[in-house]
């Protein structure tokens with residue numbers, strides 16, 4: 001069965017000359033950036049959202065996850081459309097709780113929901129379309145050899161938090177999964193000088209791989225710099241779970257951190273970390289503490305078949 005990227009290629013081939021500009025975080029049309037993102041029960045959040053306990057979080061996450069692609073273009077989200085598929089188990093109270101989560105996310109994003117659609121279906125899903133404005137959208141394709149790679153936001157925490165959920169834990173990392181950070185100001189800071197940008201939804205290695213491929217550069221990530229950013233309680237959780245911390249940082253998804261490539265003559269913004277460098281070549285590699293280079297692990301691939 002084809003994976004997500006092969007499927008996108010097959011769809012693009014079938015669309016032929018009726019497809020244009022596929023392959024960035026958002027479409028760009030006359031200064032508008034547009035994206036659409038589906039959040040599906042049993043795929044992106046637990047069935048019945050943990051007997052209703054996570055329904056506000058479902059509304060929040062669906063909105064922030066979709067808006068993250070707009071932020072990754074250096075744009076400010078403004079208008080949102082929300083299409084719901086409602087299963088029989090979801091009652092009116094549950095619907096209101098999801099909407100309250102969307103409201104909180106929209107407040108954090110300074111955006112408004114301006115329309116949508118309701119349908120019935122076998123599983124709860126929220127499909128969120130986000131429109132934003134950018135004077136100069138930042139693509140994935142602008143990185144050049146010699147530039148540094150910066151990150152804003154945590155890496156690996158959401159994936160570890162989701163694993164903690166299965167143990168019944170209430171660790172802070174679970175809150176990161178439920179309520180991903182809204183990096184609105186950080187995106188604007190990066191957009192001022194970033195040559196390329198992407199958000200980390202599927203895992204750092206995979207998403208930086210998209211940036212590297214679009215920019216035709218090789219990215220070398222620094223394992224020491226990545227691990228130095230990990231908070232003490234996250235290390236403790238990884239140890240409790242028996243999880244490989246470096247693997248969680250490099251391949252854990254759903255963090256919605258922002259990664260940008262940065263000119264060598266511009267100061268690194270406060271709060272951002274340098275985690276790597278662009279070189280001539282292709283692919284994403286990790287330089288380990290002993291100086292060795294190895295290929296970065298791929299993260300989650302949506303739509304990957306068995």
Ligand SMILES: [Mg+2]
Nearest residue numbers: 025069199201
């Ligand atoms: Mg993205």
